[in-house]
Amino acid sequence: MTTTLDPPGGTGGVRPAGRLSGRRAGRLSGRSRAGLLFVAPMLVLFIVFRFVPVAGAVLLSLTDYRLSGQWSFIAVENYTRLLSDKMFHESLAVTLTYTVIFVPLTVLLSLGTALLLHQVVWRRGFFRGVFFLPYVTSIVLAAVIWKWIYDAESGLLNGILGVLSLGPVDFLGRAELVLPSIAVTSAWKGFGYSMLILLAGLQSIPRSYLEAAMIDGADSWQRFRYVTLPQLRPVLFFVLVIETIQAFQVFDAMYVMTGGGPVRSSYSLVYMLYDSGFKYFDFGYASAIGLVLFAIVLVVSLVQRRLVGRDD
Amino acid sequence: MKTSVSRILAPLTAFAVAATLAACGDSSESSSTGSVTVWMYPVIADEQANTAYWAQVEKDFEAANSGTDLKVEQQPWANRDQKLAAAFSGGKGPDVLLLGPDQIPQYVKNGSLAPVDKVVEPVKSSFLPGALTALTTDGKLYAAPIYHTITTTLYNKKLLDKAGITTPPQTWDEIKAAAPKLKAAGVATLDYSASPEATLNLNFYPLLWQAGGSVFSADGKKAAFNEPAGVEALTFLTSLYSEGAIPKSGLTNGNVIADQALGKQQVAMGFTNTPADAKTVTTTWGAGNVVVGMPLEGKKRVGFGLPGGLAVNAASKNIEAAEKFLTFMIEPKQVVALGTASGFLSPRTDAKVPAKDAQAEKFADALQYAFPGEPNPAARQVMSLLAAEIQAALTGKKTPQQALDDGAKAADDLLSRQR
The missing domain is CATH 3.40.190.10 (Periplasmic binding protein-like II)
Known part of the structure; x- marks a missing residue:
């Protein structure tokens, strides 16, 4: 959507170009041209390093591409193979299950922490930094640490359970526990980013709205449900989309913590893509997996937009 | 939303950049430059000792083969096939590389390796038969053994x-x-x-x-x-x-x-x-x-024990010099020197690596039971x-x-x- 800024001394708002006359809308003002010039380098980089490779992946997915550079056009054979590939179905199921666990967990954790921090006045910056710290930690490092925490024989968690005369629990060795365990690790690692965005969203809600609700007799839950949450919806939608995409792309933690096991219970789509491309050198097939993943994430994001991120 | 799109595209891009840009590599005809690049891995566990050892190999080889510039580039063991895949798919990669038997068939299948029979032929009878068999695919030898492992x-x-x-x-x-x-x-x-x-x-x-x-x-x-x-x-x-x-x-x-x-x-x-x-x-x-x-x-x-062998990239611009390096590295003197420094065993029957201690002696004894696995693409x-x-x-x-x-x-x- 093209927009144009009001001249100095105007209302200061942003007015859709559609409200201008056709002749004026078709011409670029000097400021717009300057803006375009500033954006151009990034745009060129984005096209060269994002869209061109994606176009390359589309082409690759229609070929049987060999390590030596030889290739043959096989049309949609990679896609039909995917449909009948049991491993693809399994890894898709793993990815969807992981997403269902990870997204609510991370969003709730981020929202809860953001609400707490919003209330805190004393050393808020310090606590914000503490909660954000895992985000800047390497996922590999985090996964190694959590692998030790979950260890069936000498892990921290089983140590605690042992004191309580419970366990031991093989968190990473049991199919029903492995995805929640990895989701907790990823949520711990990544919630700081969403927390900051939600905190910024909370801080931008005018206090007068909450004060008006208080005067009307709303209790804290009602203020949260009917004032905070609706005001936070655009930010929440952004966080939801980002975390969903993150969940669909899960790989590193699974690679380090379980190697995709036990019995492929943590073998995600991106893991399969990695193995197909870089372990088995089946580049065409790997590209097809990547594009199917792209399509799934796109559809899920659009559905989320319809459900949560309505433009009102 | 722009961020969202870019995040959606991220894994696709990462993969496609690796695969497609590598494919745009130089595939021009080879020309003799007198330069040989080797991809070597930490065969000597101590990093400093490993670097020093291969620096000495560079000097010794260049002294014995004037006009040939040898560059030994150290690579990590981790993800080595991924790196090789990306290099080979672009028609690039080193002139000489260290490979194990299980890696060879897939690279042969893809036409990435040149046979090295003529390098080993004159001294073939001096090698453990199993070592040569393990590095052979479709009747051709694709790597010259420089050490042997045993577990x-x-x-x-x-x-x-x-x-x-x-x-x-x-x-x-x-x-x-x-x-x-x-x-x-x-x-x-x-x-x-x-x-x-x-x-x-x-x-x-x-x-x-x-x-x-x-x-x-x-x-x-x-x-x-x-x-x-x-x-x-x-x-x-x-x-x-x-x-x-x-x-x-x-x-x-x-x-x-x-x-x-x-x-x-x-x-x-x-x-x-x-x-x-x-x-x-x-x-x-x-x-x-x-x-x-x-x-x-x-x-x-x-x-389980397998030979480590030096292979030659079929797309090398200087196959002759690469083969010279292989000939140099399979000499008894080099095999023993590498074995002494790395703790690996000798793939040659006429050149034993002296055991440093009782543990090393036991591993040397175990070599007789070595089986190198079953190579398959x-x-x-x-x-x-x-x-x-x-x-x-x-x-x-x-x-x-x-x-x-x-x-x-x-x-x-x-x-x-x-x-």
């Missing part, structure tokens, strides 16, 4: 003593007999790495070979691991696992001794350990507690398929026969699709 059993004497076991178990039957005693002493018996990322060459396959079985049929077109020998090997494993004789952490362990129960002194023995493993535990257990034995014996005694994929089934058997989801049959079915399907 064997490693025991923690302190833990065996704790269970009152005076003679370390050397056969499957002795392991089964030792397991209850070790359990009573609060110790697991056998270390095992069942992570799907751990190569089966260092966990299930040696047991399969010890049981007299094989991974593939003789023509390499069918899986053979679900035959009775395979079932026997997997039953041996699952019974130990269910008794607690194999630690539960084995399901997620890779083959890194310091991270494994063996390294942490929670288990009494390993069965596919290297000289480097022995060195590592010597510092943590104390030299007196480290016992190196012969490879395990089931129906026969087999230890689909070996890695088959490992992935089978690793998941082994986990299914260990966790009791399938019987050993069911697990191996399911693995074989998937492997046969994969092998039938090999173009």
Whole structure:
């Protein structure tokens, strides 16, 4: 959507170009041209390093591409193979299950922490930094640490359970526990980013709205449900989309913590893509997996937009 | 939304950049430049010693071959196939590279390697026959052996003593007999790495070979691991696992001794350990507690061990100089020097690496039982398929026969699709 800024001394708002006359809308003002010039380098980089490779992946997915550079056009054979590939179905199921666990967990954790921090006045910056710290930690490092925490024989968690005369629990060795365990690790690692965005969203809600609700007799839950949450919806939608995409792309933690096991219970789509491309050198097939993943994430994001991120 | 789009595209981009940009590589005709690039890996565990050793090789080779500029580039072991894949797919990569037998068939299939028969031919009779066979594909030798590895059993004497076991178990039957005693002493018996990322060459396959079985049929077109020998090997494993004789952490362990129960002194023995493993535990257990034995014996005694060989990139611009380097590196003097520095063994029968200590002597003795595995272009994929089934058997989801049959079915399907 093209927009144009009001001249100095105007209302200061942003007015859709559609409200201008056709002749004026078709011409670029000097400021717009300057803006375009500033954006151009990034745009060129984005096209060269994002869209061109994606176009390359589309082409690759229609070929049987060999390590030596030889290739043959096989049309949609990679896609039909995917449909009948049991491993693809399994890894898709793993990815969807992981997403269902990870997204609510991370969003709730981020929202809860953001609400707490919003209330805190004393050393808020310090606590914000503490909660954000895992985000800047390497996922590999985090996964190694959590692998030790979950260890069936000498892990921290089983140590605690042992004191309580419970366990031991093989968190990473049991199919029903492995995805929640990895989701907790990823949520711990990544919630700081969403927390900051939600905190910024909370801080931008005018206090007068909450004060008006208080005067009307709303209790804290009602203020949260009917004032905070609706005001936070655009930010929440952004966080939801980002975390969903993150969940669909899960790989590193699974690679380090379980190697995709036990019995492929943590073998995600991106893991399969990695193995197909870089372990088995089946580049065409790997590209097809990547594009199917792209399509799934796109559809899920659009559905989320319809459900949560309505433009009102 | 722009951020969202860019995040959606990220994995696709990462993959496509690696695959498509690599494909835009230079594939121009080779010309003799007198320069040879070698991709070498940390064959000498000590990083500084490794760097110094290869710097000296550069000097010695250049002194003996004036006009040839040798560059030995150090690469990490991790993700080496991924890096090679990206390099080869762009028609690039080093002139010479270090490869193991299981890597060679897939690169030969893709036309990435040049045969090196003429380099080894004059001294062929001086090499262990198994070393040359392991590096041969479709009747041609694709790498010149410069060292040989062996894996064997490693025991923690302190833990065996704790269970009152005076003679370390050397056969499957002795392991089964030792397991209850070790359990009573609060110790697991056998270390095992069942992570799907751990190569089966260092966990299930040696047991399969010890049981007299094989991974593939003789023509390499069918899986053979679900035959009775395979079932026997997997039953041996699952019974130990269910008794607690194999630690539960084995399901997620890779083959890194310091991270494994063996390294942490929670288990009494390993069965596919290297000289480097022995060195590592010597510092943590104390030299007196480290016992190196012969490879395990089931129906026969087999230890996984393979030659490391130097291969030549078919797209090299200077194949002649690359072959000169191979000739230089397989000379007895170089083989012994590398073996002495790295702790690896000699692939030559006429050049022995002097054993530094009793541990090294034991590993040298074990070399006679070395089996280099079964090279197959689909070996890695088959490992992935089978690793998941082994986990299914260990966790009791399938019987050993069911697990191996399911693995074989998937492997046969994969092998039938090999173009």
